[in-house]
Each structure stands twice: as C-alpha cells, then as structure tokens.
Amino acid sequence: MNVAGSIGEAASSWMGRSVRRREDRRLVTGRGAYVDDHLPDGCLHLEFVRSQVGHGKILGIYIEAAREADGVVAIFDASDLHGLGASAINFLLTDIEPMPMQLLASDTVSAAGQPVVAVVATSLAAARDAAQLVEIDIEPLPLLAGDERKQVLSHQWQAGDVDEAFARAAHVVSVTVKHSLVAPMALEPRAALATFEGEFLTAWLSTQTPHRARDDLSRILGLPLAQVRVVAPDVGGAFGGKASIYPEDAMVAWASKALGRPVKWCSTRGDELLAASHGRGGTTHGELALDADGMMLAMRAQLSFQQGNWMPFSAVVPARNAGRILPGPYALDTVDIDIKGFLSHGAAVGIYRGAGRPEATMLMERLMDEAARELGIDPIEIRRRNVIDKGAFPYDTPTGEVLDSGNYALLLDKAVVCSDYVGLRAEQARRRAAGEVVGIGVGLYIEPCGQGWESANISLCRDGTIVAGTGSSAQGQGRETAFAQIVADALQVSPDRVTIVHGDTAAVPTGIGALASRSTAIGGGAMVRACDELREQIVQAAAEALQCDVDELVLGDHGVIAGYGAGQSVGWGELAEQLLGPNGEPKDHALSSSVVFHADGEAWASGCCLAVVSASRDTGELAIEQLLWVDDAGRILNPLLVRGQLVGGMAQGLGEALMERIVYDEEGQLLTGSLMDYAVPRAIDIPAVRIEKIETPSPTNPLGVKGVGEAGCIGIPAAIFNAVADALAPLGARDLQMPLTSEKIWLAMQGDAGGPTQVDNL
Numbered sequence: 001m002n003v004a005g006s007i008g009e010a011a012s013s014w015m016g017r018s019v020r021r022r023e024d025r026r027l028v029t030g031r032g033a034y035v036d037d038h039l040p041d042g043c044l045h046l047e048f049v050r051s052q053v054g055h056g057k058i059l060g061i062y063i064e065a066a067r068e069a070d071g072v073v074a075i076f077d078a079s080d081l082h083g084l085g086a087s088a089i090n091f092l093l094t095d096i097e098p099m100p101m102q103l104l105a106s107d108t109v110s111a112a113g114q115p116v117v118a119v120v121a122t123s124l125a126a127a128r129d130a131a132q133l134v135e136i137d138i139e140p141l142p143l144l145a146g147d148e149r150k151q152v153l154s155h156q157w158q159a160g161d162v163d164e165a166f167a168r169a170a171h172v173v174s175v176t177v178k179h180s181l182v183a184p185m186a187l188e189p190r191a192a193l194a195t196f197e198g199e200f201l202t203a204w205l206s207t208q209t210p211h212r213a214r215d216d217l218s219r220i221l222g223l224p225l226a227q228v229r230v231v232a233p234d235v236g237g238a239f240g241g242k243a244s245i246y247p248e249d250a251m252v253a254w255a256s257k258a259l260g261r262p263v264k265w266c267s268t269r270g271d272e273l274l275a276a277s278h279g280r281g282g283t284t285h286g287e288l289a290l291d292a293d294g295m296m297l298a299m300r301a302q303l304s305f306q307q308g309n310w311m312p313f314s315a316v317v318p319a320r321n322a323g324r325i326l327p328g329p330y331a332l333d334t335v336d337i338d339i340k341g342f343l344s345h346g347a348a349v350g351i352y353r354g355a356g357r358p359e360a361t362m363l364m365e366r367l368m369d370e371a372a373r374e375l376g377i378d379p380i381e382i383r384r385r386n387v388i389d390k391g392a393f394p395y396d397t398p399t400g401e402v403l404d405s406g407n408y409a410l411l412l413d414k415a416v417v418c419s420d421y422v423g424l425r426a427e428q429a430r431r432r433a434a435g436e437v438v439g440i441g442v443g444l445y446i447e448p449c450g451q452g453w454e455s456a457n458i459s460l461c462r463d464g465t466i467v468a469g470t471g472s473s474a475q476g477q478g479r480e481t482a483f484a485q486i487v488a489d490a491l492q493v494s495p496d497r498v499t500i501v502h503g504d505t506a507a508v509p510t511g512i513g514a515l516a517s518r519s520t521a522i523g524g525g526a527m528v529r530a531c532d533e534l535r536e537q538i539v540q541a542a543a544e545a546l547q548c549d550v551d552e553l554v555l556g557d558h559g560v561i562a563g564y565g566a567g568q569s570v571g572w573g574e575l576a577e578q579l580l581g582p583n584g585e586p587k588d589h590a591l592s593s594s595v596v597f598h599a600d601g602e603a604w605a606s607g608c609c610l611a612v613v614s615a616s617r618d619t620g621e622l623a624i625e626q627l628l629w630v631d632d633a634g635r636i637l638n639p640l641l642v643r644g645q646l647v648g649g650m651a652q653g654l655g656e657a658l659m660e661r662i663v664y665d666e667e668g669q670l671l672t673g674s675l676m677d678y679a680v681p682r683a684i685d686i687p688a689v690r691i692e693k694i695e696t697p698s699p700t701n702p703l704g705v706k707g708v709g710e711a712g713c714i715g716i717p718a719a720i721f722n723a724v725a726d727a728l729a730p731l732g733a734r735d736l737q738m739p740l741t742s743e744k745i746w747l748a749m750q751g752d753a754g755g756p757t758q759v760d761n762l
C-alpha cells in the first residue's frame with residue numbers, strides 16, 4: 001500500500017525535475033518590482049558629478065549656480081562627510097593593503113568617473129540639470145604606471161623543487177595571456193533608494209549581498225545593525241558587479257539620513273561602464289616543464305592584476321582564485337605560483353562571473369595546447385595523460401586546496417565520443433588541404449563553487465502553508481523555484497505549498513547572498529538542514545496528535561498520516577492549529593527552525609568544452625561551427641535552471657573571448673563609455689551548444705550539488721581561444737590575445753603583415 005502516494009502526488013522526489021520557473025510570469029510580463037519602480041512620497045533624487053580626468057588634484061569646486069537652480073535641495077562634497085566608517089574588505093589573503101572606497105573624492109581624483117559632488121533635488125531632471133552647473137577645477141597629474149603603481153596584494157604558493165624539475169625537463173613551454181578589462185553588464189544598472197525614519201535606515205539596493213550591504217551601511221554611517229535594513233527587491237542580473245557596496249549606495253543612504261527624506265539614485269548604462277566595477281584585466285604568464293612523454297613535471301606562474309582605483313569587498317577574490325586553482329585538473333605537485341595586485345587609474349576591478357577561474361583556466365589550457373604542439377601529441381591525449389585520476393579524490397593540490405570529487409578523464413572521453421573527435425580531426429585535415437581555416441579547441445576546467453556558510457529558516461504556518469527564508473538572494477537565477485523544490489523534496493509536499501523569502505535583512509537576519517556559484521550547494525544545504533529540523537518537530541507533534549509512534553508516520557502534500565494505523569491523518573493546517581501558544585491562542589508560525597549551515601569543505605565542479613571554428617580568409621570573420629560541453633555539476637536539482645545558467649554563462653564567456661574590451665586612453669579617459677563602443681554579444685552571436693553531463697556528487701553538502709552559474713565564463717573562452725589558435729597555427733600566427741575580433745584574426749592570417757605586436761595592439 002502506497003500510503004504517501006494516496007495523500008498527494010508530492011511524495012516522489014522533486015530532485016532532478018525540470019520545474020518551470022515560478023518567477024517568470026511576473027518578470028516577463030513587466031510586473032517585477034526593481035529599485036527604480038519604488039518611489040516613496042517626497043522622494044528626492046540624487047545625481048553625481050564625476051571626475052572628468054584619470055588622475056588629478058582638486059583645486060576648487062564651484063556650486064553657486066547649481067544651488068540656485070530649480071528644485072535643488074542640497075549639494076554635498078567630501079567636506080560635508082565627517083567621521084564616516086570604512087567599507088569592509090574580504091581578507092582572504094594576509095598580504096593585503098586595502099584601499100577603501102571614498103564616498104566622494106577629496107583632494108585628489110584617481111579615476112575618471114569617480115564621484116566628486118552629489119546633487120540632491122526634487123526631481124531627477126532637476127538633479128541632472130543642476131549637476132551640469134557644478135564646476136570642478138582639477139589639475140591633471142600624470143597617471144601612475146609600472147612600478148609607480150601601489151601594490152596592494154601579493155601571495156605565493158610554492159611546492160616541490162621547481163628549479164630541479166625545470167632543469168631535467170625535456171620540454172618547456174610558456175604562455176602570456178593578457179585579459180582585457182570587461183564589464184559585468186547586468187541588464188538592470190545599479191540602483192539605490194534609502195529612507196530614514198525615526199532612527200531607522202531602510203535601503204533598497206540592487207545588490208547580490210544584502211547582508212553585507214547592511215553591515216557596511218551600519219559601519220559607514222555609525223548606526224547599530226538593528227537600525228539598518230537592506231532590501232534587495234527584484235534584481236536584474238549582477239554577475240559579481242553587485243556583490244560589494246559602492247560609494248553611490250553609501251552616499252544615497254548618508255544623504256537620506258542627513259536630510260531625513262527618501263533619496264534615490266539609479267545609474268545609467270554610461271555610468272555603469274564608467275564607474276561600476278570591471279572584471280578580469282589581469283596579465284598571466286606561465287611556464288610548464290614536461291618530460292619526453294608529455295607528462296607535466298612543474299609549473300611556474302606569475303599573475304598580475306590591475307585593481308582599479310579602490311578595492312571593493314571582493315577585490316582580492318579574482319587574483320586569489322586564479323592562483324589557487326592552478327594547475328587546474330592536472331596531477332602536478334611541483335609549482336611556484338605568484339600573484340600580485342596593483343592600483344590603477346580606472347573603475348574598481350572586482351569579481352565578475354568566474355572571478356579568477358577563467359584566468360586560471362585560460363592560462364592552463366593554453367599551456368596544454370602549446371605543450372601538445374611542441375611535443376606533437378594530440379591536445380586531448382596530452383590532457384588525458386595528465387589529469388588527476390578519478391580514484392584520487394579527495395585530492396590535495398599543491399596550492400593547498402582539496403578537490404572533493406570529479407572524473408576529468410571521463411569528461412575528456414565523453415567529449416571525444418560525443419563530438420566524434422577523430423572524425424572532426426580528419427575533416428579538419430581535409431578542409432585545410434582545400435585551403436580552409438579550421439580549428440578545434442578544448443577547454444578543460446575545474447571550478448571551486450561552494451564553501452563557507454549560509455542561513456535558512458522555515459516555518460509551518462497556521463494556514464498549512466510553509467514559508468522558508470534563505471540568505472541566498474536572487475538576481476534572476478530562479479532561486480524561488482529551486483528552493484521550493486528543495487523544501488518539497490525534504491517535507492514531501494508540493495512546491496506550491498512553499499513560499500520562498502529572500503533578499504530582505506528583516507526577513508532573514510543573517511546571510512551571505514548570491515555569488516561564487518554557491519547558492520544551491522551552501523544555501524540549499526542550509527535549507528535541507530532547516531527542513532530536517534522542522535520535519536523532526538512535525539513528526540513529534542503529529543505523533544502526539546495521532547497518538548502513534550513517530551516511525552509510523554508518513555509525510556505527504558496534505559499532511560501527516562499514520563501509515564500503519566487506521567489511515568488516520570492530520571492536515572498541515574490542522575496540525576498547526578493544534579499547536580497553541582501560552583494562552584491557548586493559535587501560533588502564526590506553529591513550528592519553525594532556523595539554521596546556519598557550514599559546508600564541510602569546498603565543492604569543485606568541472607567540465608570540458610570543445611569548439612570547432614572556421615575563419616573567413618577574406619574578412620577574418622569567425623564562425624563557431626560546433627560547441628560541445630560536457631559538464632559535471634554534481635547532482636542536478638533542476639535541469640532547466642542548470643541549462644539556463646550554462647547557456648547564459650556561455651554567452652558572457654563568448655563575449656570575453658571574441659568581442660568585449662574596456663579601453664582607457666593614455667590619459668585615463670574611458671573610450672568604451674557606451675554600447676556603441678563596447679561590444680556585447682547579441683542573440684545572433686550565440687551559437688547552438690550541445691550540453692552533455694556527467695554527475696559526480698559532491699560529498700561536501702547535503703544535496704551533493706555543485707555550482708553551474710559561472711561555468712560558461714570559465715571553459716568556453718579557453719575552448720574558443722584554443723580553436724582559433726589551432727585554426728591559425730598553420731599560418732604561423734602566435735601570441736594571439738583576446739578579444740579575438742575578426743580584424744585581429746584577419747591580420748593574423750596575413751602572416752608577416754600582422755606581426756605579434758601589431759595584432760596585440762588592436
């Protein structure tokens with residue numbers, strides 16, 4: 001007798017089901033509520049006047065004309081800001097000299113776009129008009145370059161005798177990769193709205209880390225934590241660019257407190273390119289020592305990162321990730337890896353989808369292809385010889401990391417089989433002989449994606465519904481759908497019974513947010529633990545209500561049933577109604593639990609991307625003919641959401657590989673200040689992709705899941721790059737750098753006409 005099945009169809013597993021996103025109807029019919037959709041009565045609008053120069057000394061600020069303008073309420077500069085606390089930084093490395101943000105520049109400016117003056121007015125138009133009337137007199141200073149730049153972070157990982165290994169190597173290959181700066185480019189630009197009522201600050205921020213933002217605002221403004229509430233309403237993408245608080249956010253909160261009125265600021269696309277954090281921008285150099293059979297003996301790497309003009313909370317993350325992930329999926333215990341970070345005259349450089357993982361992967365995978373070419377071994381074969389064995393997990397890496405699980409050889413094997421790799425190579429040889437420019441490239445990657453802690457709480461309500469809160473906020477990932485599945489699975493109810501609450505520090509008192517591909521592993525892990533506690537309470541209460549033993553009870557969508565008795569049951573609402581408060585009154589949240597889950601180690605996802613490309617000899621235009629991706633994200637909670645994450649990441653990875661690049665001129669002026677100058681992929685640029693899976697469950701979290709959100713930015717650029725390099729190799733083109741525009745590819749095909757230097761300058 002299937003008792004559970006008889007009281008609801010929910011009894012089977014919700015894990016692995018392609019449940020459609022409950023968020024979408026609201027979001028795609030224009031009923032989302034973003035920060036800019038909120039306009040409290042009497043709301044003032046704030047506009048920034050920003051530095052026009054890359055480096056300079058502020059000689060004077062002239063606001064008289066602006067102060068007289070219609071609708072202006074207040075104008076602030078740095079001299080108005082006294083005794084503020086500092087924004088926080090994540091001290092993941094010991095050798096850091098943080099450069100905290102300034103709300104408004106004082107004395108000097110160190111990047112174009114740095115906020116200098118804040119104009120507050122009764123309407124957005126009035127604030128913008130008045131801002132035009134502010135004059136800032138800045139004496140330009142030379143940009144600091146090379147050794148003049150301030151070094152703000154460094155770290156080194158050393159293991160084994162590297163010099164000895166290089167001395168006995170049969171082959172040494174080296175690669176230098178220059179990553180352009182790129183823009184995270186969320187659909188919704190940053191936005192902040194703050195109210196200050198009584199002694200309470202409420203800030204609506206387009207953020208992926210509401211709790212960190214609350215902590216920062218409390219520290220900066222000197223308000224007790226309990227008097228600061230941060231709400232992340234609908235957030236239209238973030239990609240790392242909204243993981244740390246910005247001067248603009250803090251300035252809006254400060255102005256609201258100073259004026260005692262609601263204040264709002266919403267960024268524009270131009271200001272996003274200018275003053276939101278950029279990603280990548282590092283230069284990496286690696287050398288690989290190999291024996292005569294292509295087995296790796298040792299690796300040296302020097303990674304240098306430009307950090308921009310101040311350091312957001314996660315400023316250290318890209319450099320640290322890039323260093324600690326090396327030598328990637330390969331078994332090698334002898335390394336010397338060095339990272340450094342320097343201040344530079346541009347927007348802050350922070351995390352961006354991938355955050356150091358793309359840099360590690362690009363360096364390692366280009367080295368593997370160089371080694372394959374040097375030794376005359378097939379690129380997949382040389383990887384196959386060097387990958388960590390599937391029996392070696394948990395695997396201690398030479399940088400001190402512990403890889404939890406994986407099967408990298410299977411990723412390669414599956415890529416070979418699914419792509420008909422042997423056939424592809426034969427076809428390539430045939431087309432090459434016919435004069436075509438065709439390449440095949442592989443990007444094998446590992447992806448740390450879930451460590452640390454997250455919070456969850458869950459309650460059975462008096463009406464029989466279940467409400468669950470998570471510290472993992474959302475920016476479009478489908479969090480509410482996925483987490484409702486987790487609860488449904490744990491309590492054997494339908495997801496429709498479950499409401500997911502997130503993105504509000506008043507509803508969920510502690511948390512981290514949504515970043516680092518960690519939400520399902522860590523936030524989901526916390527949710528499982530909260531459900532476990534609640535289920536324990538439920539069966540105790542139900543056993544009492546039904547006068548039976550707890551192991552006789554079965555949970556189902558309509559309540560709890562005593563399976564071996566006379567089919568007695570108690571509905572969810574009924575159960576909740578029976579649990580009375582001290583004075584006999586029903587309790588709104590009859591049963592509840594609240595947990596903080598600390599993961600037992602870090603989950604490491606992995607994957608193998610394979611690209612087939614061809615280039616037009618006439619124009620250098622690139623066609624991505626095939627894209628195959630074998631992904632290992634551990635157990636899969638919702639295949640539909642996973643595919644969405646993979647494809648979205650792929651689009652951004654492709655953008656970095658082929659077209660995106662932030663450019664400053666020699667004076668620190670941003671040349672890519674609009675989408676007419678900064679190229680992002682459009683739908684027509686995105687090729688079809690075939691996604692295959694293997695599943696090695698992670699032992700580090702209760703769901704066995706791994707991250708997927710950043711994978712596309714990690715494996716796809718390396719595969720595309722290696723495919724282009726493979727296509728151009730017979731033509732003698734070396735030292736290619738991203739973005740691989742058609743112009744660059746065309747020049748590289750001209751042989752002598754486009755030497756490395758000329759190609760590199762595009």
Ligand code: SMO
Pocket residue numbers: 208238239240241243351352353354355514515516517
């Ligand atoms: S770059 Mo992500 O939001 O950790």
